[in-house]
Every structure is written in structure tokens, then in C-alpha cells.
Amino acid sequence: MAVITAEPQQPDLREAKGWRRTKNRIMTILMVVSFILVIIPLGFVLFTVIAKGASVISWSFLTSGPIPGIVAPAGVGGMGPAVLGTIEITALAAVMAVPLGILGAVYLNEYGGKNWLAAFIGFMSDVMTGVPSIIMGLFIFTIWVLHFGLSGLAGAFALGCLMLPIVIRSTYEMLRLVPNSLREGSYALGATKSRVTVTVVLPAALGGIVSGALLAVARAAGETAPLLFCIGAASEVNKNVFSGANTALPSQIFANANQPYVGAQDRGWGAALTLIALCFILMIVARLVTARFARYSR
Amino acid sequence: MENPEQNSLADLQAIPESAPRQKVRLPEPAALREPEQADVGTGAPVFELKDVSIYYSSFRAVTNVSLTIYKHQITAFIGPSGCGKTTVLRTLNRMNDLIAGARVEGEVRYHGEALYGKDVSPIAVRRRIGMVFQKPNPFPKSIYDNVAYGPRINGIRGKSELNEIVERSLRQAALWDEVKNRLGASGLSLSGGQAQRLCIARTLAVEPDVVLMDEPASALDPIATGAIEDLMQEIKNQYTIVIVTHNMQQATRVSDRTAFFSVLVNPESDTRTGTLVEYNQTDRLFGDPQDDRTKAYVTGRMG
Numbered sequence: 228m229a230v231i232t233a234e235p236q237q238p239d240l241r242e243a244k245g246w247r248r249t250k251n252r253i254m255t256i257l258m259v260v261s262f263i264l265v266i267i268p269l270g271f272v273l274f275t276v277i278a279k280g281a282s283v284i285s286w287s288f289l290t291s292g293p294i295p296g297i298v299a300p301a302g303v304g305g306m307g308p309a310v311l312g313t314i315e316i317t318a319l320a321a322v323m324a325v326p327l328g329i330l331g332a333v334y335l336n337e338y339g340g341k342n343w344l345a346a347f348i349g350f351m352s353d354v355m356t357g358v359p360s361i362i363m364g365l366f367i368f369t370i371w372v373l374h375f376g377l378s379g380l381a382g383a384f385a386l387g388c389l390m391l392p393i394v395i396r397s398t399y400e401m402l403r404l405v406p407n408s409l410r411e412g413s414y415a416l417g418a419t420k421s422r423v424t425v426t427v428v429l430p431a432a433l434g435g436i437v438s439g440a441l442l443a444v445a446r447a448a449g450e451t452a453p454l455l456f457c458i459g460a461a462s463e464v465n466k467n468v469f470s471g472a473n474t475a476l477p478s479q480i481f482a483n484a485n486q487p488y489v490g491a492q493d494r495g496w497g498a499a500l501t502l503i504a505l506c507f508i509l510m511i512v513a514r515l516v517t518a519r520f521a522r523y524s525r
Numbered sequence: 526m527e528n529p530e531q532n533s534l535a536d537l538q539a540i541p542e543s544a545p546r547q548k549v550r551l552p553e554p555a556a557l558r559e560p561e562q563a564d565v566g567t568g569a570p571v572f573e574l575k576d577v578s579i580y581y582s583s584f585r586a587v588t589n590v591s592l593t594i595y596k597h598q599i600t601a602f603i604g605p606s607g608c609g610k611t612t613v614l615r616t617l618n619r620m621n622d623l624i625a626g627a628r629v630e631g632e633v634r635y636h637g638e639a640l641y642g643k644d645v646s647p648i649a650v651r652r653r654i655g656m657v658f659q660k661p662n663p664f665p666k667s668i669y670d671n672v673a674y675g676p677r678i679n680g681i682r683g684k685s686e687l688n689e690i691v692e693r694s695l696r697q698a699a700l701w702d703e704v705k706n707r708l709g710a711s712g713l714s715l716s717g718g719q720a721q722r723l724c725i726a727r728t729l730a731v732e733p734d735v736v737l738m739d740e741p742a743s744a745l746d747p748i749a750t751g752a753i754e755d756l757m758q759e760i761k762n763q764y765t766i767v768i769v770t771h772n773m774q775q776a777t778r779v780s781d782r783t784a785f786f787s788v789l790v791n792p793e794s795d796t797r798t799g800t801l802v803e804y805n806q807t808d809r810l811f812g813d814p815q816d817d818r819t820k821a822y823v824t825g826r827m828g
Contacts, residue, residue, distance in 0.1 A: 408662040416675040416731055417652030431665050
């Protein structure tokens with residue numbers, strides 16, 4: 228017969244001691260350290276750019292032209308042509324890549340299923356994500372710029388090629404998260420597939436789709452390499468994004484920052500701060516818009 | 526729009542409106558019928574299934590189902606898990622078409638028309654045969670837009686007409702009083718029972734001929750369940766209802782007829798296939814089950 232040993236024990240509700248607790252502590256510390264490590268360079272970048280660029284920024288720096296030569300002292304001319312060029316080229320790239328990317332992702336997730344075409348497109352878009360941006364620039368240079376000359380449009384093509392796979396991938400992941408029960412609910416009311424997609428699936432995924440598209444836009448807005456081949460280096464405002472050399476903020480940062488002249492370096496910092504601010508404003512606006520559309524998803 | 530049968534929205538091939546309206550006596554020996562049950566089995570057949578088997582790719586999920594579902598009755602499907610009752614239910618409005626590899630063999634007739642016929646559009650079928658799912662699945666839209674969704678995709682745009690439909694459907698689903706002051710609120714802000722009634726209202730808004738319910742109350746508390754059961758009784762003179770339930774008390778409370786499904790285990794391949802064991806008027810199926818498996822199940826000795 229087994230002997231019943233224990234008198235009823237007080238339950239020990241304190242945190243377990245030993246290896247388990249140590250492990251827990253180590254992991255917590257690791258996470259905090261990782262967070263700090265991530266935050267330091269981010270904060271440092273922001274701090275440096277603001278510290279060095281803020282003094283240059285003025286209304287005329289943002290809006291007026293022409294862009295002065297590299298030897299000009301600080302305070303002469305402005306980045307107006309580059310600000311306009313960045314906005315035009317990035318917007319044009321987004322207009323081309325975002326709808327195409329979203330439609331592509333809709334095909335992959337809603338229509339393609341497991342067929343070979345969908346698998347092939349999905350695979351190629353993943354491959355495309357890994358293509359270095361300078362290769363995209365070279366590609367557009369070869370097939371477009373050599374025939375039609377430098378233009379903002381060529382830059383938009385290159386940036387669009389960069390954005391496309393990011394938009395496809397992020398949208399695809401968002402569509403996959405839409406619960407199937409919503410699709411079935413719509414089908415059960417006699418909706419066609421296109422109707423289900425447009426009225427239920429896309430609205431349900433809208434917030435994530437917008438976030439993904441924004442990441443792609445922000446990444447493209449900061450690309451320098453593809454623009455070098457495609458848009459040239461105009462110093463005057465070129466309002467026609469479809470023809471003639473243009474310029475953009477990343478190109479100006481690149482052109483000014485590697486100069487020995489203080490005025491040029493200051494303009495480089497100013498352009499950097501302007502670019503960051505543009506992306507930031509874009510993010511905020513898009514968040515507000517999305518929050519308005521997605522108010523029923525809570 | 527007053528009679529679901531005349532729902533002009535569907536372009537399902539001409540459904541013979543006259544023939545099935547004759548009263549059909551059920552093929553049952555009169556001697557077995559107790560007097561108070563005599564009236565239950567009348568009405569035109571809505572669905573007729575003959576030797577139906579359902580496959581997912583090569584796997585046979587359900588086999589050998591033959592039954593007739595009658596107009597303006599509540600028909601319950603009961604049985605243990607994995608017996609194929611939901612699969613059969615989803616066959617009735619071609620929801621299984623959405624699953625790759627799903628295939629139906631045998632004959633499924635809807636008002637005499639072959640439901641899986643060559644020219645039949647599943648979209649048209651589903652406009653007439655609505656479905657309420659096990660888990661409430663309101664769309665991430667406002668309460669109003671949830672209910673107006675079906676009418677809108679059927680081309681109804683008029684504001685006053687939509688208002689009318691929304692109010693009527695929400696009233697039918699016994700939800701109107703709770704939400705009438707916040708029709709603009711998100712459908713996802715409702716509690717589970719309210720959300721399920723919203724889904725029922727959404728289904729009723731397109732005035733279907735048949736409402737299929739897949740365990741509509743399994744996620745709800747007894748009060749919400751009671752509300753939905755009452756609601757089924759109220760709408761059954763306008764709609765034909767088929768309900769899958771795990772809850773035998775629910776089947777006895779709400780249904781006119783009950784089909785008991787069970788599982789056949791194939792010991793060689795270790796696969797399970799659902800089949801229809803017994804189908805009868807509800808009080809007869811529970812009161813005097815003919816098959817031993819039914820008897821064991823309804824008396825609680827199995828499943």
C-alpha cells in the first residue's frame with residue numbers, strides 16, 4: 228500500500244525559481260536590448276538630419292529654383308525643382324504600380340488558386356523583390372531612355388518596377404488574412420466572385436493594403452540609383468514629367484553631399500530632411516484616410 | 526417582392542411554379558400515423574435528393590443520401606461530428622462549389638429542376654437559397670450596409686426601398702429594437718447573438734426561398750438561442766428552413782422533420798463516410814426510431 232505522505236500543502240504561487248526564471252529574464256533583457264539597438268541608429272539618423280538640415284530649410288529653399296551650382300554658398304537658390312520632381316515622379320510611379328500590384332495580388336489570391344500561372348507570377352514577383360534597384364534603372368535605361376531620352380516618366384517606370392513586387396507581396400499577404408467566412412457570407416447572398424472581391428475582400432483588407440503600398444512608395448521616393456540613369460540632372464523646374472530631364476531630391480542629395488563645398492553639403496542635408504518630411508507627411512495622410520475607410524473593421 | 530417564390534432576381538432556369546404546388550401526401554402507411562401528427566407532412570417538395578454522394582477529390586465524404594425537403598417546413602439534420610450533415614447542407618445551395626475538388630454525384634432537384642444541371646448558375650441558386658453560418662460572420666461594414674448588402678448586389682438602389690428592406694429584415698430577425706438607433710455602427714460591434722441575428726437579417730433581406738442554417742446557435746447562450754428558435758418559428762410560413770444542429774433538444778423544439786446522419790467507418794482505408802440513416806417526422810424519429818443507430822443516438826447512448 229502506498230503511504231499517503233503529504234499533509235495538505237500551501238500552494239506556492241510565487242514565480243518559479245531556477246533555470247526557467249533565468250531564461251525568462253535573459254529573454255526579456257535580450258528583447259529590451261534589441262529594441263534599444265534598433266532605436267539608437269534611427270534616432271541618431273533623425274537627430275543628425277534635423278540638426279544639420281534644419282538651418283537650411285526655408286520656404287524659398289523648398290519652393291524656389293534654380294538649383295544652384297555646387298560651388299554656390301548656402302542660401303542661394305533652392306531645391307524647388309527637386310521637390311517638385313520627387314513628388315511628380317513618385318506619384319506617377321505609384322499611379323502605375325499600386326493599382327497594377329493590387330490587381331496582381333487579387334489575381335494571385337482570389338482567382339489564381341494553385342494554377343501554374345499564379346504560381347509563376349508569385350514566384351517571379353518574389354524574384355523581382357530581390358533585384359537591386361540599380362539594375363531596374365539600367366533596365367529602363369536600356370529599353371526606354373536610349374530610345375526616348377531622359378524624362379521623369381522614365382524615372383517613374385524604374386521606381387514603379389521597384390514598387391510593383393512590394394505592393395504585390397504585401398497586398399497578397401493582406402488578402403490571405405481576410406477570413407474565408409466573409410467570402411462565404413457574401414457568396415451565400417448570391418454575389419459573384421468579382422462582387423465578393425470588390426465589396427467584401429478588398430474593404431476588409433484595405434488598411435493593410437494601404438500600409439503596404441505606402442511602404443513601397445516611401446521606399447521608391449528615396450531611391451537614387453535608378454533615377455541617375457533615367458531622369459538626368461535638371462537644375463530648372465521641369466513641369467512636364469513626360470519629357471525632358473528632371474531632377475529629384477535623392478539625386479540632389481547624392482550630387483551635393485559628396486562635394487567639398489560647405490554650401491553644397493548644407494543643401495544636401497536640407498534635401499535629406501525635406502525627403503524625410505515628405506515621406507512622413509505622406510504616411511500621416513494615408514493613415515488618416517485609411518482610418519476613415521476602415522472605421523467599420525472594429 | 527412580397528412572395529419569395531416570385532423573386533424575379535434569379536435567372537435560374539424557369540422553375541415550374543405550378544406543378545409542385547399540389548399537396549403531396551407523404552408515402553407513409555396511414556395505420557402508423559397517430560392522429561395529431563397527420564398534418565405535418567404536407568406541402569410541396571422543395572428539394573429532392575436521390576442517391577447523393579459527395580466527394581472531396583477522391584475522398585467520399587457522404588454517400589447514399591436520399592431525402593425530400595418540404596416547403597414551409599423546418600427540416601433538421603442531426604448526427605455525430607463528421608457525419609456529413611454540413612456537407613449535405615452546403616450541397617443544397619452549391620456552396621461546396623467553392624471548395625476545390627468537391628463533387629456531387631446523384632440527383633439533387635430543387636423545385637423539380639436539377640440543381641447541378643449544366644446551365645444552372647450557382648450565383649442564381651444562392652440568390653434563392655440563403656445560408657446562415659455556424660460562426661456569425663457580419664461584414665466589416667455598418668449594420669445598415671450589412672443588411673442592405675444583398676439587396677444592393679441584386680440591383681436595388683432606391684434609398685427608401687432599401688430603408689424599408691433593412692427595417693423589415695431586422696424586425697423579422699428580432700434585432701430592430703436593439704439596433705434601430707445605431708444602424709451606422711459597425712456590424713462587428715454587436716454581441717455574438719446579435720451578430721448572428723444580423724446575419725439572419727442579411728439573409729432574409731434578399732427574400733430567399735430557402736434558408737439553410739448551419740448550427741446557427743452553437744456559439745450562442747440559451748437566451749440568444751431561444752430568440753433564434755422563436756424567430757425560426759415566426760418566419761417558417763414564408764421560408765423553407767433546413768437547419769443543421771448538434772443539439773437534439775433544439776431539433777425536437779423547432780423542426781417538423783429530422784434526418785439522422787451517421788458515420789460509416791471503412792476499416793481497411795480508415796476513412797469515414799457520412800450517410801443518412803433515418804429520415805422522418807421529428808416526433809416519430811425521436812419517439813419511435815426504426816434504426817438501432819438512431820435509437821442509440823437519440824436516447825443518448827452514442828455520440
